[in-house]
Amino acid sequence: MASWTAPVENAILTLERPAVSARDAVATVTLLSPVALLIHGYHPYADDAAIYVAGIKKMVHPGMYGSDSVFITTHTKLSVFAHLFAGVVRYLHLPLEPLLFAAYMASLFVFLLACYTLSTRLFQSSLGRWGATLAACTCMTMPVAGTALSLMDPYLTARSFSTPFSVFALVAVIDRSWKRTVLWLALTAAMHPLMAIYAGAFLLTFHWIDTGRLRTLAGACLAAFVASGAIFVLTLHASYPDGYREAALSRSYFFLSQWQWFEISGLVLPLVLMGFALRLASKPIRDLCLACIVVGGVTVAICTCFVHTNGSLLLARVQLLRNYQMIYLAGLLMLGGYLAYVAGERNRWSMAVLFTGLAVLMFAVQMRTYPASRHVEWPGAHPQNRWKQAFLWIRTNTPKDAFFAIDPDYTASSDEDTQGFRAIAERGVLADHLKDGGVAAIFPALAPQWKAQRELESGIDHWTDAERIARLRPAGVTWVLLAANTPTGLHCPYRNSRAQVCELK
Known part of the structure; x- marks a missing residue:
């Protein structure tokens, strides 16, 4: 048992960590950003990106789309994302396609920098830090169970920035820098208010665990469960506009009862692995694992009890299982750092094989996801689709x-x-x-x-x-x-x- 736990104990860092060169971090993620692009591709008008891009174009040209524009503006008006890009296009007269691509590359850089920065709070060894960052680079489009979310998307949306901003907020909480925490959470909220709420709940959970306020945490979890139950009861017989129930029920990711078994396992398995890590890890990994278990457990309990296809749809609308995005990202970084340390200590080539294999796998997944389009849809290039x-x-x-x-x-x-x-x-x-x-x-x-x-x-x-x-x-x-x-x-x-x-x- 001691020989098995030794790599974990050696790889994990307490809060007393050596200084990290900002120049080295920036150089690392600058090199990895185009690698991430080539692995995961770029599809500027696919899926959710189509809503955001249409929203930008609507703001630049208000007469565009006509009566159906409500399906665009209702969604995009809650974020500064579309307003920001529309302002740049309108006042600086920049073409939109190159601007979107540049912003996407910037989002990759910020995401990898955020992951690298968090890894410096988790791992003392350079192998652990590189492993965590490479895991983020190679697996960033990994789906988050059955939530219809990925850690990052192969296109630009508000989440492209809200996700790394949330990671920087977590780093600030670990450092107990509250001004930075508020700043990063505010930036997250400006980009994606809903994801900021979930990030805030995760950070508060981590802080209570970090400071030993477990009774406060238990009370908050109980209050969240009771409040969800009250919402369920009070809205059980609420009336909805014609067609709303049909629209809601068509989103299988809203309801656990419509998930496949492997999607359900994607909720349970990460928490089980983090449970094993609790006995072996030291701060802050132990606290981070416990925060993931608490947030994930409470979320699953609420969704199991109060989010049903034949019940209240209010809780379904807010998609509580989006909490798992932070859980998956934290778990990926911890697992990547640990595997890199174990593999690298024995043979540096095994670390290269590990992450090359992950990169090839994720490349193949993206090619299968967008089979009729170019893997990287460069600005101005003639489309294949x-x-x-x-x-x-x-x-x-x-x-x-x-x-x-x-x-x-x-x-x-x-x-x-x-x-x-x-x-x-x-x-x-x-x-x-x-x-x-x-x-x-x-x-x-x-x-x-x-x-x-x-x-x-x-x-x-x-x-x-x-x-x-x-x-x-x-x-x-x-x-x-x-x-x-x-x-x-x-x-x-x-x-x-x-x-x-x-x-x-």
Whole structure:
């Protein structure tokens, strides 16, 4: 037993640590940032990025998108992210695509710097610090159980900055520098208010453990559980706008009962591993593990008891399991540092093999996630994705006030890669299932409009032209984007192997 615990005891650092060269840290993460880019790729208009980019464009050009812009502005107005980028584009006259790429590279740098900085509070050995940082570099797009979150995304969103800011806040709490803690939490809140709340709860938990205030912590955990139960009871029979329950239930990541077994194991296994580490670790790793166990345990308990598909949906909306992002990130750094120390002490080449293998694995995962798009979608480069090619043609060749209808499940196509229509085409479109449905699931007031538009265009590829005109023209639709194999007699000035753009007249 002693021989097994020795690497842990030697690798872990107490708060009495040697000074770290800022120049070395900056040099390290500067070199690793492009490595992270090449491993994980870059897709500026995919998934959540499509909402944020469309929000930026809407602020720069207020007349863009028309009546469906509510699905963009409702989401982006809560963060300074879109406002900041829109201001830079508007007043400095910088092109958006290169700006987004530069900001994405900056976010990688800040993320890796934050992880390196935290690792200096956890590990005394350079192997441990390098291991933690390399783990963050190679595994940053790792999914967080079944929450629909990753540690970092291969595109730019508000979370690209709120995540590293939260890590810097944790470093400040470890250092007991409260001014820095408030500053970093404020920056996190400016970027992503919801993630700042969860980060604040985690930091407060860590602080109470660090200072030995376990009774206060126990009382706070009990209060959180009781308050959640009260919310559940008081809102159990609450009425919701038409379509809201449908929108909420379509988000499987809201409800543990809809998770797969391996997603559930992603909640339990990290806490079990940290439980084993508790007996071996010294400060602050022991405190960090205990904070993860407490936050994770309370969150799972609340979601198990009070977040159900047939119950109150208020707690589902706030997505309490997002707490696990910090748990996963802390666990990744601790595990990476420990494995690097153990491997590196025996053979430095084994450390290289370990992280090269992780990099290859994550590269393969990203290639499989975005199979029809270039791995790195460089600014200004011609797209490989056929859907994106169609969207770009629409941007260049259709009237700015054109309003589109598409099958609401178009993003589910295996070769669409969740590329966002609004962000790329810069045209209005009826609501889709994936992203607009996600917005409606968080903002109930949008649910009736989302449901009506989704039902209006559902099955569009299987209608006759007469049905398309009769159903869609009264809703203001002037163009349709159909699958390439859809029979139609409409005037379709653009067609490729995946899609055709047709004027509705």
